[in-house]
């Protein structure tokens with residue numbers, strides 16, 4: 001099993017020395033000043049929580065992958081342009097919550113060659129409609145060259161018949177990621193910071209997910225359970241998945257279409273006279 | 275600065291041996307001296323070092339660059355190479371000349387410093403490029419003679435053409451044949467014209483009627499795809515757009531960058547710094563500062579409020595224009611600041627040729643898909 005990656009506030013770097021880290025900060029300059037080259041080696045990426053700081057060129061963190069966490073898509077939209085120069089040095093990802101205004105942010109982020117991670121939460125019908133628009137954009141638009149998650153990995157999971165699930169894709173699988181709150185409590189991810197989880201995170205799959213499914217019976221007969229495992233049933237177990245299932249179905253169909261295209265092109269090559 | 279790369283448009287002189295109607299250069303003032311060039315390059319290299327940039331492109335323009343002598347360029351090249359070598363920086367030089375002052379004395383320096391390639395300009399029909407006291411026909415005669423002589427010496431000539439209303443009226447077929455058959459130019463690019471600098475009669479039709487321009491460009495693209503593409507003819511901007519849509523490394527023109535202010539600066543012989551040659555000559559209020567009067571280019575560029583207006587432009591456009599809805603935002607980002615400014619008097623407006631660009635992108639995408647199929651017709 002790969003070592004766990006800890007998502008920690010910048011103030012706790014010393015405490016987590018030697019572990020794989022995702023470091024949260026809202027001030028790149030301060031983080032840059034405080035980091036030793038040793039500590040920098042263990043940073044998988046930096047999560048920038050407020051997009052006020054522009055790119056810090058000529059700094060030791062300039063070569064570190066960066067995750068721009070959008071909190072207000074409308075306010076943060078023009079600020080994405082401040083980070084274009086990072087993308088030439090290393091991967092830049094934009095994490096976008098599925099809230100009003102997120103579509104423009106996703107489109108600009110992909111236009112700037114940034115990868116995108118959608119933070120879906122429990123989206124209402126209107127937001128799912130917009131997610132469907134983004135999914136169509138991701139699948140069909142020739143100018144998109146970077147992944148839009150969770151679509152990208154799920155597409156290939158469906159393509160490869162791989163039971164990779166959304167907890168993992170969204171970096172919320174506690175066997176791979178742990179989120180350390182600003183108070184130092186260990187939990188699953190940012191959406192669990194306000195909840196005291198009764199279970200031991202080491203038995204997450206056997207206890208927490210099982211209970212979610214028991215309480216949300218929709219999951220029991222869900223065609224997507226292998227790839228979802230009740231991901232959308234937190235925090236509200238009664239959330240209806242009718243709309244999000246449509247998204248997953250579109251991804252499944254796109255994967256099937258890809259397979260057909262691939263098979264057709266392979267057949268064509270095989271039939272070609274030498 | 276983009277990644278490890280920095281581009282500099284360098285004008286060693288504003289003097290010119292032509293008298294084109296629509297020229298926006300001032301054509302006055304002293305040329306750049308070798309000592310000034312030394313100081314300038316050293317500051318540019320300091321700036322690059324501070325930004326960990328390892329590759330420098332210098333686009334030599336004027337005025338008319340060939341008003342400087344080949345000997346001056348030999349010394350300039352030497353100064354730049356020494357300075358760049360000492361900092362481990364890789365330099366590529368490009369030259370843009372009207373070819374009026376070309377003679378075979380230039381051949382060695384063009385081969386050594388400019389990879390045996392010269393960018394020039396010619397219009398179809400040429401109505402505005404003239405020699406001092408002469409006509410457009412006189413200009414054409416000298417240009418054609420010199421270009422042929424250069425081509426005979428193995429020099430590659432790429433041409434930028436600015437269309438006007440008469441170009442559109444004559445049509446794409448005539449322009450294509452003129453360049454490829456009459457002039458033997460197999461690498462040319464159509465730029466969208468704008469009314470830069472002081473107003474005069476030659477600029478009254480700009481921006482061009484976008485519907486007619488769009489039709490002209492789509493026809494040109496089809497002609498090229500059918501007759502030129504497989505013969506190695508390059509027609510910009512379609513050639514690079516097709517590379518782009520194939521997912522290959524494409525060098526798109528400066529109007530189609532996330533932000534040209536991240537990629538270029540231009541410096542004139544007096545040391546004035548501006549976004550590009552379109553700004554440095556005609557709009558002193560848009561200068562970023564003077565490299566000879568400042569020790570640090572990094573500080574000058576970081577602190578200058580005018581440059582911040584340029585840097586902030588795409589961020590403003592994304593909020594007020596329909597660019598976020600555009601299928602081609604990834605290529606265009608609102609287009610060219612100088613075209614917007616000269617048309618609307620406002621930097622923070624999208625390019626006036628937006629509708630033309632959308633069709634051009636779409637056309638290039640279709641051609642690219644078609645060329646990828648075996649039976650494209």
Ligand code: SF4
Pocket residue numbers: 218219220222223224225228229230231232233241244245
């Ligand atoms: S899509 Fe909804 S119903 Fe299906 S497994 Fe996921 S959370 Fe459960």
Ligand code: SF4
Pocket residue numbers: 528529530534535538549550551552609610611612613
């Ligand atoms: S202002 Fe226009 S012409 Fe000048 S560098 Fe920018 S995009 Fe190019």
Ligand code: SF4
Pocket residue numbers: 595596597600601602603606607608609624625628629631632
């Ligand atoms: S083509 Fe027009 S709408 Fe699209 S990005 Fe360019 S200026 Fe904006």
